Amino acid sequence: MRTRDGDTIARGRRIEKDAWAAPDARRHFAYHRDAMPTSRRQFLAASGLLTSAGLLVPGPAAWAMPRGAKAPAPGTPPKSAASGLSGSPVAAHAALARVAVEEATKAKAAYADARIVQWSTEGVDVRDERVSGVSSSTDTGIGVRVLVDGAWGFAATDDLSEAAVRAATKRALEAAKIGAKLRADVGAPPIELAPAPAAKGTWVAPFEVDPRSISARDKAELILEASQAALRVQGVKHTRAGVESIVEDKLLVTSDGTEVHQLFMRMSPSLTATAVHPRLGFASRDHEAAPMLAGWEYVTSLDLVGAAPEIGHEAVQKLHAPAVKAGRRRLILAPSNLWLTIHESIGHPTELDRAMGFEADFAGTSFIGPDAAGKLRLGSKKVTIVADRTQPGGLATTGWDDEGVTAQRWTMVDEGLFVGWQTTRDQAAWIGDKASLGTAYGQKYSGVAFQRMPNVSLQPGSEGYTTEDLINATDDGVYVTGRGSWSIDHQRYNFQFSGQTFWEVKHGRIVGPLRDLAYQANTVDFWTSCDMVGGAGTYRLGGSLGDGKGQPGQSNSVSHGCPPARFMANIIDTGASK
Amino acid sequence: MTLSRSQAKKWVDRVLTQASFGDVRVRITDERRGHLRFAKGQPTTEGDVERLEIHVTAAKDGRHATVTGNRTDDAGLAALVEQAEALAELAPPDPELMPPLGKTTHATVKATDGAAARLGAAERAKAVAAAITTAKDKGVDVAGFLSHAETSTVVADRAGLFAFHQDTRVSMTTTCRTSDGTGSARAGYASFAAGGLDGAALAEDAALRALKSKNPKKVDPGRYTVVLMPDAVADLLSFFSMALGQRAADEGRSWFAKPGGGSKVGESLFDPRVTIFSDPKNAKYPSSPFARDGRPQPRVEWVKGGRLLSLTAERYWADKQGIPSRPRPSSWFMEGTSASLDDLIADVDKGILVSRFWYNRMLARRSLTATGLTRDGTFLIEGGRIATPIGNLRYNDSPLTLLTKLQALGTPERAAFAGDVVVVPPLVVRDFNFESTSDAI
Known part of the structure; x- marks a missing residue:
């Protein structure tokens, strides 16, 4: 039975696909393993001896990412790719979007926009040694949004005939008028939009290889090979692997005179190995590759096949690892784990609509009050967090948002002090702002645009620490990589996160792997306990294609960059908990 | 149309x-x-x-x-x-x-x-x-x-x-x-x-x-007898129904795998009052009579009298194992009694009433343990009566606890917040584990 759970990174298939890039710890130990024959490596991995050497190799950060993605963002979107828009079916329908906006303007709409989107996906799924699915999909349509007498109306259709578009526009206008009467009846003030200058242009998210140019056979062979490589590890009984590429082709026309055409390519690779043991049960290990705003070059740069044996070994290792000593302890989080904690504990509570109560029925509200900007201290001095829609590789990076507002970068947490919200054009006035920060997004053509999360990232520290520096400075703690179970309350106070790999840290060294654990904390306590953050060289992007919010639920794609960082939290042995 | x-x-x-x-x-x-x-x-x-x-x-x-x-x-x-x-x-x-x-x-x-x-x-x-x-x-x-x-x-x-x-x-x-x-x-x-x-x-x-839920008191986390309203039951049971795959069980990667091989089908695993079935033809709560691939959705008893009768099976696996192919169903029903929620509360000396859960996620597949938080009305029960509203709590526990440490069942109702047809009774369950408190209201 499927239950609806909102304001969340969705669970289910999409989730399994959002694994991410190789953890630091994996690289640290790859050094030893490569020098050993397989059987000996497996014995050592299984017995935990391999890691007891505690040697850390601060190797180069050879982790695949789009160019520029490893640095905090520049403040202007990356240069548009030169190609990608030719032959766009969306451009061919531009006249329909203009018809809808003109029709609405004639009917006295104070504002109107029309969004034509073609959402195309291509996917390959592998299970063990077989390709279980090859698929492609295309979903094209138009959504028309109007503001009449201070109330919203919206209608969408996948029928791109002029008659259907006119009918949808009429339906949106009528609904807005009914909404305006309802607002008057219940004494609600009219909705007002902050102005946005007219924008005209095109922007194509940077890519080198269009995923649509790679044949399904080549994709399937690559993923199959990665799956087989993990399956060859002794003790690994099952694998799942896949890759999905998503191309969002979007044209926005607004009554402000804006007309912008954009194209986004997003890649989502995944690989999971499951070890099964007759006595110890089973354990799974996901590759930590993040979904990314990039072309197919990102998938090939990950070397999934080369990484697969390690994923397999670490699945087996999980079965044999000892339990963690529970209690309040130091916690070092790799970027591959910390991004999701940022998403849930900082990204969501700083959505202004949540703080104002507009998401109260589903996602919830926020522990941050509407008047808290500039007053609430939610972290230590080490904690500076920016919102950014210009970050190379960032899944929420764009040229303009879905209300025609230019992409921006702004500070949300300045050395621990909360200073900035996320806003759209109908929210700016709530906090006395004159303009929107450009965070409106509607899923495909059929979702009403509303406030959605930009890329929200923890800035690296000036000390230039490496992951090893954080570990060396820790007398007793655990190091966690990758995304595991995640859950947070509806005002974003109490959270609990697990991970993919867990390591015991003693006297400044990693002394061995640990069995499944989770860390639990209160958001403000957690960020206030942050006493070390890695330097610019350790900064990495994580992200998800399944950031859920709204009713009906919509999915947003968003990235979070961060260095590794150190905290205090309550560690729980989830192997023992029942 | x-x-x-x-x-x-x-x-x-x-x-x-x-x-x-x-x-x-x-x-x-x-x-x-x-x-x-x-x-x-x-x-x-x-x-x-x-x-x-x-x-x-x-x-x-x-x-x-x-x-x-x-x-x-x-x-x-x-x-x-x-x-x-x-x-x-x-x-x-x-x-x-x-x-x-x-x-x-x-x-x-x-x-x-x-x-x-x-x-x-x-x-x-x-x-x-x-x-x-x-x-x-x-x-x-x-x-x-x-x-x-x-x-x-x-x-x-x-x-x-x-x-x-x-x-x-x-x-x-x-x-x-x-x-x-x-x-x-x-x-x-x-x-x-x-x-x-x-x-x-x-x-x-x-x-x-x-x-009624205003000004909640803080209570310590720990193990409590809980009275779960239908939406809370549906939240937890979703982890049970998601894990009901025959193939994962046969392959040893599920709680339903039998140690040493095979699945737990046929075993009496739960309280004898537990009966869970699917029925697309229910007149009040109809659901699709066929699955996405066109396979019919018959009435299926998954658990009867505490005994696990069937698991879902894709066509290929069913063929290979010589068992009926069963798609994931479009509805879930759990049998109950005619007792009202008040009747259930009246029989609890000390416990916690949970209206619903929030942000539920699988925590440990091996033990089928999930996590999540209470939301929208959590109350302390003392002497068979609601004594006071209390602050929200995070649980780390399993749907299996519901089915094995069952104290009482009430009248089944449709869970209004579940996306699918889920008709379950409120339940009274012993030793339910709350791990920490939350300040969220």
């Missing part, structure tokens, strides 16, 4: 006549839906969406691929089939590909309601106005969501399969929060029919319970 049966037949024919492969399968969904949100005592966003989806799967010599599109002109349909066949040629052979289903019979289920199909902006505004006005009268803040949809689904193949189903869905949720921000409650309506939709009644129910 979405596609009728005869229109669906025409559409299927238009697609299948384009096929050159002998094995081409098609699934079409045609949906019209509308919604209105409200919060802070005012309507916010609304919309009407019409959307068609055509999925074509082409298969030949063990190779298969699926292409999805929404162009409906002849050229668009031809292109869709052509793409599916071309993509299938590129796919590596799949040794687990099953032949097309062909002619099957499935139950006919009436799941449409004329009034639900006719809902539009005017009707939405009326129900929402009633909720807003009622909440205002009670002095509480209100937020909510009204949604309705009509959907036609057809699944067919060249070997003779033709399965058609049409349904309507209406749902409304209403959250009331006290003006001091210390109390909150949620009420909901979910049905295939519009007849029971009453914005004022929902708002009144949520408002009264929100007021």
Whole structure:
């Protein structure tokens, strides 16, 4: 039975696909393993001896990412790719979007926009040694949004005939008028939009290889090979692997005179190995590759096949690892784990609509009050967090948002002090702002645009620490990589996160792997306990294609960059908990 | 109106006549839906969406691929089939590909309601106005969501399969929060029919319970006897139903795997009062009589008298194991008693009443342990009565606890916040583990 759970990174298939890039710890130990024959490596991995050497190799950060993605963002979107828009079916329908906006303007709409989107996906799924699915999909349509007498109306259709578009526009206008009467009846003030200058242009998210140019056979062979490589590890009984590429082709026309055409390519690779043991049960290990705003070059740069044996070994290792000593302890989080904690504990509570109560029925509200900007201290001095829609590789990076507002970068947490919200054009006035920060997004053509999360990232520290520096400075703690179970309350106070790999840290060294654990904390306590953050060289992007919010639920794609960082939290042995 | 049966037949024919492969399968969904949100005592966003989806799967010599599109002109349909066949040629052979289903019979289920199909902006505004006005009268803040949809689904193949189903869905949720921000409650309506939709009644129910939940006391986490309302039961049972796969059990990667091999099917695992079944034909709570791939959804007993009777099985695995193939069902029912919630509370000396859970996630698959938090009304029970509202708590526990440490069952009700048809009783359960407290209201 499927239950609806909102304001969340969705669970289910999409989730399994959002694994991410190789953890630091994996690289640290790859050094030893490569020098050993397989059987000996497996014995050592299984017995935990391999890691007891505690040697850390601060190797180069050879982790695949789009160019520029490893640095905090520049403040202007990356240069548009030169190609990608030719032959766009969306451009061919531009006249329909203009018809809808003109029709609405004639009917006295104070504002109107029309969004034509073609959402195309291509996917390959592998299970063990077989390709279980090859698929492609295309979903094209138009959504028309109007503001009449201070109330919203919206209608969408996948029928791109002029008659259907006119009918949808009429339906949106009528609904807005009914909404305006309802607002008057219940004494609600009219909705007002902050102005946005007219924008005209095109922007194509940077890519080198269009995923649509790679044949399904080549994709399937690559993923199959990665799956087989993990399956060859002794003790690994099952694998799942896949890759999905998503191309969002979007044209926005607004009554402000804006007309912008954009194209986004997003890649989502995944690989999971499951070890099964007759006595110890089973354990799974996901590759930590993040979904990314990039072309197919990102998938090939990950070397999934080369990484697969390690994923397999670490699945087996999980079965044999000892339990963690529970209690309040130091916690070092790799970027591959910390991004999701940022998403849930900082990204969501700083959505202004949540703080104002507009998401109260589903996602919830926020522990941050509407008047808290500039007053609430939610972290230590080490904690500076920016919102950014210009970050190379960032899944929420764009040229303009879905209300025609230019992409921006702004500070949300300045050395621990909360200073900035996320806003759209109908929210700016709530906090006395004159303009929107450009965070409106509607899923495909059929979702009403509303406030959605930009890329929200923890800035690296000036000390230039490496992951090893954080570990060396820790007398007793655990190091966690990758995304595991995640859950947070509806005002974003109490959270609990697990991970993919867990390591015991003693006297400044990693002394061995640990069995499944989770860390639990209160958001403000957690960020206030942050006493070390890695330097610019350790900064990495994580992200998800399944950031859920709204009713009906919509999915947003968003990235979070961060260095590794150190905290205090309550560690729980989830192997023992029942 | 979405596609009728005869229109669906025409559409299927238009697609299948384009096929050159002998094995081409098609699934079409045609949906019209509308919604209105409200919060802070005012309507916010609304919309009407019409959307068609055509999925074509082409298969030949063990190779298969699926292409999805929404162009409906002849050229668009031809292109869709052509793409599916071309993509299938590129796919590596799949040794687990099953032949097309062909002619099957499935139950006919009436799941449409004329009034639900006719809902539009005017009707939405009326129900929402009633909720807003009622909440205002009670002095509480209100937020909510009204949604309705009509959907036609057809699944067919060249070997003779033709399965058609049409349904309507209406749902409304209403959250009331006290003006001091210390109390909150949620009420909901979910049905295939519009007849029971009453914005004022929902708002009144949520408002009264929100007021009762004001100024919660903090209690220590730990193990408690809990009284779980139907939505809380549905939240936890979803982890049980998601894990009910035969193949994962047979392959040793599920709680339902038997140590040493095989599955736990046939074992008496739960309290003898536990009976869980699926039934698409239930007149009050109808659901789809066939699965996405066209397999019929019969009435299935998953657990009877505490004994595990069946698991879900894909066609390939069922064939290989010589067991019936069972799709994931479209509905879940758990048997109960005639006891009311008050009856259940009256028999609890000390415990916690949970209205619903939130942000539930699997925590440890091996032990089928999940995590999540209470939300919208959590109360301490003392001496058979609700003593005081308490702060929210995080649980780390398993749906198996519900089925094994069962103290009492109440009258089954549809869980209003679950997406699917889930009809379960409130339950009293011993030793439920709360791990920590939350300040969220």
